[in-house]
Amino acid sequence: MANITHDDILAYLEGASILELNDLVKAIEDKFGVTAAAPVAVAAAPAEAEAEGPSVVSVILTSFGESKTAVIKVVKEITGLGLVEAKGLVDKCPSPIKENIGVEEAETIKKKLMDAGASVDLK
DSSP states (O other), X not given: OXXXXXXXXXXXXXXXXXXXHHHHHHHHHHHHTOOOSOOGGGGHHHHHXXXXXXXXXXXXXXXXXXXXXXXXXXXXXXXXXXXXXHHHHHHTOSEEEEEEEXXXXXXXXXXXXXXXXXXXXXX
């Protein structure tokens, strides 16, 4: 077998047409049992993002606990609603307090409500 250098191979590739290169790729795939297809690792990216958790959640008040008044005050503060509207929201448990917000903001709201005695879910 003649000694073929990398420069010889690169020179051939530079001068070859697309059809010739396509035939070469197919021949290499057949000869060595490999494929030139892109790895499937790209498909794993969305699954990794899902594993981290959602980026947007809703804060759901599931129970006002023992201190309904304190929870109403916190709901009023968080939502900007009037006292009557905040009370109505608390009375309708389970009810969404804030929807489609960032996880950090949701965690802050959850802590405030739980400190007031409420039970809260993030969905």
